[in-house]
Amino acid sequence: MIKNLLGSTPLKLGGLFVCLVLLLAGLIGSVIFGVVDTSWHVAIDAYTQFDGSNEHIVIREVRVPRALIAGAVGASLAIAGALLQAMTRNPLADVGIFGINAGASFAIVFGAAVFAMNSLGEFTTLSFIGAALSGVLVYFLGALGREGITPLKLTLAGAAVTAMFSSFTHAILVTNEQALNDVLFWLAGSVAGRKLEMLTGVFPYMLLAWIVAFLMARPINTFMMGEDVAKGLGQRTVLVKALAGLLIVLLSACSVAVSGPIGFIGLVTPHLARYLIGSDTRWVLVYSGFLGAILLLFADILGRFIAMPGEVPIGVMTALMGAPFFIYVVRKGLVRA
Numbered sequence: 367m368i369k370n371l372l373g374s375t376p377l378k379l380g381g382l383f384v385c386l387v388l389l390l391a392g393l394i395g396s397v398i399f400g401v402v403d404t405s406w407h408v409a410i411d412a413y414t415q416f417d418g419s420n421e422h423i424v425i426r427e428v429r430v431p432r433a434l435i436a437g438a439v440g441a442s443l444a445i446a447g448a449l450l451q452a453m454t455r456n457p458l459a460d461v462g463i464f465g466i467n468a469g470a471s472f473a474i475v476f477g478a479a480v481f482a483m484n485s486l487g488e489f490t491t492l493s494f495i496g497a498a499l500s501g502v503l504v505y506f507l508g509a510l511g512r513e514g515i516t517p518l519k520l521t522l523a524g525a526a527v528t529a530m531f532s533s534f535t536h537a538i539l540v541t542n543e544q545a546l547n548d549v550l551f552w553l554a555g556s557v558a559g560r561k562l563e564m565l566t567g568v569f570p571y572m573l574l575a576w577i578v579a580f581l582m583a584r585p586i587n588t589f590m591m592g593e594d595v596a597k598g599l600g601q602r603t604v605l606v607k608a609l610a611g612l613l614i615v616l617l618s619a620c621s622v623a624v625s626g627p628i629g630f631i632g633l634v635t636p637h638l639a640r641y642l643i644g645s646d647t648r649w650v651l652v653y654s655g656f657l658g659a660i661l662l663l664f665a666d667i668l669g670r671f672i673a674m675p676g677e678v679p680i681g682v683m684t685a686l687m688g689a690p691f692f693i694y695v696v697r698k699g700l701v702r703a
Contacts, residue, residue, distance in 0.1 A: 370640070370641065370642060370643050370644040371641065371642050371643075372642050372643050373644070378643050378649055381642060381643065381653070382652065382653070382656065385653065385656035385657065385660065386656070388656075388660045389437065389656060389659055389660050389663070392433075392437070392659070392660050392663030392664055392667070393433045393434075393437060393663065394406060394409075395663070395664075395667050396429065396432060396433035396436060396663050396666060396667055397409050397425060397429040397430055397433050398429075399667055399670065399671075400429065400670050401670065401674060401675050401677075402424075404421060404425065404429075408421060408422070408425065409425050409429075409430075412425040412426050413426070427561075428559075430562070431560060431561060431562035431564075431565065432557050432558060432560060432666070433663065434562065434565055435557045435560050435562075435564070435565045435624055435625060436557045436625075436659070436662045436663045436666045436680070437659040437662070437663055438565055438569060438572055438624075438659070439557065439621045439624060439625045439628065439662060440631055440658040440659040440660070440661060440662030440663065441572075441576070441655040441656070441658050441659040442572050442575070442576075442617040442618075442620060442621045442658075443461065443617070443618070443621050443628060443631040443632045443658055443662075444631055444632055444635040444636070444654040444655055444657060444658020444659070444661075445575070445576060445579055445617060445651055445654055445655050445658070446461050446613070446614045446617040446618050446621075446632050447459065447460050447461060447631065447632020447633055447635060447636050447654065447658075448632070448635070448636040448639065448647075448650050448651050448654040449579060449586070449610050449613060449614050449651075450464065450614050450632065451636050452586050452589075452590055452610075452636075452647055452650075453586070453589070453607060453610045453611075453614075454515075454517065454520055455517060455590065456517035456520055456521065457517070457637070457695055458517070458521050458633065458692070458695060458696070459517075459520070459521075459632075459633075460629065460630065460631075460632040460633035461497075461614065461617075461618040461629075461632050462528075462627065462628070462629030462630060462632070462633070463521065463524050463525070463528070463629070463633065463692075464500075464501070464504050464520070464521075464523075464524035464527075464528075465500045465501075465503070465504050465523075465524045465525075465526075465527030465528040465530075465531060466497045466500050466501050466504075466614070466615065466618045467497075467528075467618060467622055467627035467628070467629060468500060468527065468528040468530075468531035468532050468535070468627065469496040469497050469498075469499050469500025469501070469503075469527070469531050470492075470493040470494075470496040470497040470500070470618060470619055470622040470623075470627070471493075471496070471531070471535055471553060471622060471626070471627045472496055472531040472532075472534050472535045472538075473492040473493060473495050473496025473497075473499070474489050474492045474493055474496065474549070474622070474623070475535050475538050475539065475549055475553070476492070476534075476538060477489075477492040478549060479538050479539075479542045479544075480538075486563070486564050486567045486568070486623065486624075487567065489623040490567070490568055490571075490619060490620065490623040492623075493618075493619040493620070493622045493623040494615060494616065494619035496531075496619075497615045497618045497619045497622070498615045498619075500527050500531060501611060501614065501615055503523075503527050504520065504523045504524050504527050505520075505523075505611075507519075507523035507526065507527070508520040508522075508523040535553070552626040553626055553627065554626065554679035554681050554682060555625060555626040555627050555628040555629070555679055555680055555681020555682070555684070556625060556626060556679040556680050556681065557624075557625050557662075557666060557680055558677065558679075558680075560624060560625065564623075564624050565624060568620040568623060568624055571616055571620050572617065572620050575613045575616045575617050575620075576655065578609070578613060579610075579613050579651055580648065580651055580652070582606070582609060582610065582613075583646075583647040583648035583651055584647075584648070585601060585606050586606065586610065586647045587646065587647050587648075588601055589601065589603060589606055589607075590645075590647070625680070626681060627681060628662070628680060628681045628684055629681065629684060629685055629688060630684045630685060630687065630688020630689070630691070630692070631658050631661060631662060631684055631688070632658070633688055633691065633692060633695075634661065634687070634688055634691050635653075635654045635657040635658045635661060636650060636654050637691075637695070638653075638654075638657050639653035639654045639657060661684075661687075662680065662684070665680055665683040665684050665687065666680045666683070668683060669682070669683045
């Protein structure tokens with residue numbers, strides 16, 4: 367069995383360069399391709415020789431913000447998934463499967479329907495509260511029983527919490543037509559029509575979470591050897607788990623507040639990263655971030671061409687790609703009771 371394809375550090379660095387090239391290609395493609403294709407010359411002119419034309423306005427106000435948001439959200443969800451899989455030692459761990467996205471979405475819908483909240487700051491706060499609540503609930507349910515927490519119990523608890531919050535969300539939308547009109551497209555998960563201000567409002571928190579996650583990589587490597595071993599080496603495991611949980615919730619909350627719930631990015635990309643470079647958390651987090659951004663960008667581009675002149679929401683595209691992978695992981699028997 368091949369543990370990783372890029373075994374040496376020079377190969378890993380070379381792989382990062384390839385990821386960077388693919389990321390730039392995805393960003394450029396997201397700006398250029400759409401219902402009306404343009405060129406990179408026009409995209410450059412929109413910033414260097416802006417003339418107020420519709421084409422220039424679309425690039426500056428729609429295409430570029432959409433590309434940057436897709437990249438940032440993809441990286442955040444992927445890093446959150448990598449952290450979640452490492453801390454739970456569960457190959458099926460993902461903020462969507464574990465109910466964190468569903469909790470964040472419910473909190474936003476509840477705030478919009480009951481208290482008429484509609485600002486990004488309010489959405490971000492509600493999203494954080496909902497994500498934290500669902501995360502704690504999944505952890506509590508997964509810890510019930512004599513055998514304690516197991517990957518299978520966490521997965522089942524996540525499915526139950528996802529179903530519960532999704533039911534609550536649908537109940538609110540059924541009884542509140544205005545709320546349904548306001549959040550229906552957002553609930554499908556999309557980066558279309560988002561303003562750049564929505565990203566700049568949460569990006570400092572995303573960036574901080576990315577940096578802290580990388581700084582935590584070494585303690586997480588120790589934790590993955592087993593909690594008893596980590597304690598024996600003097601690690602404060604409770605602090606590590608609490609900080610990792612906070613980062614997961616923060617990354618998920620910021621992503622949901624901007625783009626709505628997008629699933630499977632955090633499930634697929636850590637597996638791809640470990641296949642490429644092994645299990646070292648430092649490399650896994652970096653590769654997961656790049657791969658998540660690349661995957662979401664290309665999923666968004668592909669979604670524009672499937673139903674032209676309309677488009678398929680990006681959350682639907684990631685589900686179409688991620689669901690078969692989920693089935694593959696389950697069939698391989700990687701989740702142990």
